[in-house]
Amino acid sequence: MPQIQNSMPDIIRVMVVAASPVIRMGLAAMLDDSPKLTVIKSLADIDSFSEEIVQLQPDVMLFDWNESNYELISHSSQFIFATIILIDELEDIDLGALLAAGIKGILPQNSAELTMIAAIEAVASGLVVLYPEVINNLQLQKESISHGKIDTNQIKTLTPREIEVLQLLTSGLSNKAVAQQLHISEHTVKFHISSIFQKLDVSTRTEAVAVGMRLGLIML
Incomplete structure (x- = not known):
């Protein structure tokens, strides 16, 4: 019987990306x-060192996600290497967009050391690692679609947030008031x-609310 080859390298080469120097040093240590x-290598951000990332060829990138990184999910070229993100508010994520961008693992920022190491080893061997809360949020998104009878062929799923x-x-x-309400x-x-505008194919708040009501996403 032929043996199954293990594709995971003997020593996994990890690149750490975190804006906070304290978090960066803590993860690396x-x-x-x-x-x-x-x-x-430990980097403060991806954009400034994209060429260096390609040159170093890491097996896994461990990326401390924060609100200033949200726009990156549409740039799949940023995640050409197996990437695990650590995220604070799991309800904020659009799982489909992250997976489409090449993300291979999603974990809470407060994950235990053994959990992070196990996730890195799994991703290095070609697996996808999703924390249970990520799966739960995905289920909530599906339930929102089902409740509102949304045609997923017409629009993309809105996240719970x-x-x-x-x-x-x-x-x-206002944006400021919404921010205060949601912290x-x-x-x-x-x-x-x-x-929201992009997913609902609208250009104004009024249109977004009207479409949201029609789809059963919001209630007055």
């Missing part, structure tokens, strides 16, 4: 403690509204 991993933002738009709240930044609110 934690991973270097594992005999199976070696951190080849985008539905919350859309609901608040019915009250005519997120105005930058994140702007991103969510832009995403």
